[in-house]
Amino acid sequence: MISRIVARFPQGPEVLLGPGDDAAVLAHPDGRSVATMDLLVEGRHFRTDWSGAYDIGRKAAAQNLADVVAMGARPTALLIGVGLPGRLDVAWAEALGDGLRDECAVVGASIVGGDTVSAETITVAVTALGDLGGRAPLTRSGARPGDVVAVRGGLGRSAAGLRLLLAAPVGAGEAGAFEEWIGGLPERERALVAAHRRPAPPYTAGEEARTLGATALLDVSDGLVQDLGHICRASGVAIELAASALPAAGGVTAEDLLTGGEDHAFAGTFPAEAALPAEWRVVGRVTRGAGVTVDGNVPGRGGWDHFGV
Amino acid sequence: MISRIVARFPQGPEVLLGPGDDAAVLAHPDGRSVATMDLLVEGRHFRTDWSGAYDIGRKAAAQNLADVVAMGARPTALLIGVGLPGRLDVAWAEALGDGLRDECAVVGASIVGGDTVSAETITVAVTALGDLGGRAPLTRSGARPGDVVAVRGGLGRSAAGLRLLLAAPVGAGEAGAFEEWIGGLPERERALVAAHRRPAPPYTAGEEARTLGATALLDVSDGLVQDLGHICRASGVAIELAASALPAAGGVTAEDLLTGGEDHAFAGTFPAEAALPAEWRVVGRVTRGAGVTVDGNVPGRGGWDHFGV
Numbered sequence: 001m002i003s004r005i006v007a008r009f010p011q012g013p014e015v016l017l018g019p020g021d022d023a024a025v026l027a028h029p030d031g032r033s034v035a036t037m038d039l040l041v042e043g044r045h046f047r048t049d050w051s052g053a054y055d056i057g058r059k060a061a062a063q064n065l066a067d068v069v070a071m072g073a074r075p076t077a078l079l080i081g082v083g084l085p086g087r088l089d090v091a092w093a094e095a096l097g098d099g100l101r102d103e104c105a106v107v108g109a110s111i112v113g114g115d116t117v118s119a120e121t122i123t124v125a126v127t128a129l130g131d132l133g134g135r136a137p138l139t140r141s142g143a144r145p146g147d148v149v150a151v152r153g154g155l156g157r158s159a160a161g162l163r164l165l166l167a168a169p170v171g172a173g174e175a176g177a178f179e180e181w182i183g184g185l186p187e188r189e190r191a192l193v194a195a196h197r198r199p200a201p202p203y204t205a206g207e208e209a210r211t212l213g214a215t216a217l218l219d220v221s222d223g224l225v226q227d228l229g230h231i232c233r234a235s236g237v238a239i240e241l242a243a244s245a246l247p248a249a250g251g252v253t254a255e256d257l258l259t260g261g262e263d264h265a266f267a268g269t270f271p272a273e274a275a276l277p278a279e280w281r282v283v284g285r286v287t288r289g290a291g292v293t294v295d296g297n298v299p300g301r302g303g304w305d306h307f308g309v
Numbered sequence: 310m311i312s313r314i315v316a317r318f319p320q321g322p323e324v325l326l327g328p329g330d331d332a333a334v335l336a337h338p339d340g341r342s343v344a345t346m347d348l349l350v351e352g353r354h355f356r357t358d359w360s361g362a363y364d365i366g367r368k369a370a371a372q373n374l375a376d377v378v379a380m381g382a383r384p385t386a387l388l389i390g391v392g393l394p395g396r397l398d399v400a401w402a403e404a405l406g407d408g409l410r411d412e413c414a415v416v417g418a419s420i421v422g423g424d425t426v427s428a429e430t431i432t433v434a435v436t437a438l439g440d441l442g443g444r445a446p447l448t449r450s451g452a453r454p455g456d457v458v459a460v461r462g463g464l465g466r467s468a469a470g471l472r473l474l475l476a477a478p479v480g481a482g483e484a485g486a487f488e489e490w491i492g493g494l495p496e497r498e499r500a501l502v503a504a505h506r507r508p509a510p511p512y513t514a515g516e517e518a519r520t521l522g523a524t525a526l527l528d529v530s531d532g533l534v535q536d537l538g539h540i541c542r543a544s545g546v547a548i549e550l551a552a553s554a555l556p557a558a559g560g561v562t563a564e565d566l567l568t569g570g571e572d573h574a575f576a577g578t579f580p581a582e583a584a585l586p587a588e589w590r591v592v593g594r595v596t597r598g599a600g601v602t603v604d605g606n607v608p609g610r611g612g613w614d615h616f617g618v
Binding site for chain 2: 036038115
C-alpha cells in the first residue's frame, strides 16, 4: 500500500533523495532550514463524516505549508506520518495522499518521506520544511510601535462553516448524509463549509510581506486576536484593532473574524509608510504596551471567547 | 504545560530560531538537509506498563536519530508531535520530554519544535533533521558484489528482551508490577529488557562507516535479514550471511540475531580491502544476484519468520 501511494508523489528538483532510504535529502541552498510540525487527530482536528480523505489531506498540508510561508520561506518538502485504523480501505489512504500531494503542488513542495502505522484513531503528523533563499526569516518579534497591522486572506470563514456543520440536522457518523445536506445549502453557506473543509491559504503572502517590508508575520491558525497576541508578546508591543475594519458579512460574524482560526490567512505588521495593496487589509496598529484590544476593549470579555479558542 | 516542557530543552548552536514562532530555523551549512519521520503509537510501538515515559522518549528519539546517522549525517534537530490522553499528568509529559532531550544530548541535537494535542491513545511523532557536512549521503544503493557486510552494535537483544516481557507472569496494565518483576530478574535478562526499553545505537557508526569507505549503510530497525534486503533491492545485489558469524549467546537466539529489530545497530557494506576494526563485525558478503541468504538458505522458510517481522 505504501509503495502504491508513494508512487503518486512527484519529486521536485530540490529532492536529492526521496522516499525509500533511512532518510530523505533535500537541497536547501540557503544553508538554513525552516521546519515545523503539526499532529492532527480524528475527532479533534477533523471528522470523517464532515470531510473526505482528500480534503483532510489538503487541510493537513495547508496548515503546515502556511507556517513555512509565514516565516518568509519557500516550502520545499513534507514528511507525513499516518496512523490508520483497519476499517479504512486503501482507497481512503490513497485519497489522503492525493490531497497532501495536490496541496504541495500549489507551492511546489514534495512529499519526501514519512511513516505509516496501524492505529485505533486516524492520526496525521505533518512536518513541513522550507528554504529561506538568503533572506532573514519573518518572525513574530519585529513589530514596532507605529507599525500598521494588515491581513491577507479570509478570516472567520472556516469558523462560520464549522458552525453550520455543528448545527446540521444530520446524524453524526453519516458521511453521505452530510454530503447530501451540504449539497442542498445555499451557495453562500456551501462556500463557508468548503472554507472549513479545505482552507486555501494565500501562499504568495510571505513573498509579498517581505517585499512590503513586513516587520512581523504569522498565519492565523487559532484566531486573529489570539495569534496577534503572539506578536505582542514576542515583540513587546500592543496591538489595537479597529472593529470597523472587520465588518461582519456573508454569514461571517464579528466574532468569527476575531476568533476564528484555520483559514490560514496571514497577519503582519508593516511600517506606517508601507504602500499596502488592496489584498492587504489594514485592521489595526501597533502601539506601546501589551496585548490586543478591539476599539479599546480587551477581547475575551466582550462575548467572543466562547468558541473554544 | 508546553512552555514548562519546552523550557527544559536546551538549544544548540545550530538552532537559529527555536520553539515559539511559526517554524524553527536551523543552520544546515552544507546546503542540504537530511529528514526522516516516525510515528509511534501506544500498544503498538510501546506499552506504558513495560516502559516509563522517560524510556519511551529515549527510544522514540533514538530510532530517528539513528536514521539520520545511517545517512552519514550529523543529527541537528528533532520536532516532536505528541498526542496525550487526559488520564496522563504533567509529570508524565515532562518525563517523556526529558527522555527525548537526553537522547538528543548524546548526539548534540536540539528539540526545536512540535505540537501537543489531546488524543485517546498516546501518540509520538518524531521528525529528525541532519546536516551532511559537505559529504555524500550514505545510501542503500551503493553495495557492490565483492563487498563485505559488517555490523556495528548489538543485534537481537531488543527482541530477546521483548520475548521476556511477553512471557512475564504479570498482568497487563500493571506498571509497578512489571517493574518489580524486572527488578527480580537475573542481571543478564534485566540487560535484555533494558535493551528493549532503551536501545543505545552506536551513533559514531555513521562517521566510522564513512571513514572506512562504506558503500551502503542503514540502521537495523526491522531485523538484519529484512533490512539487508533493502540494500539488496536498492543496490541490485545479493547478500550471503554466515550463520557462524552470528552465534547465539547470552539469551539471544540465532533467530533474534537475524530477525530482531529495534536495537538500531548499523549494518553496512564495505570494500573487501577495508581494514575494519573489531567493533565492525563481518557477517557476510555481497554477491551478484538478489535477496539475502543465510548459509545458502533463504530466511523466512527456516523458522525465523514468526516474530512479526
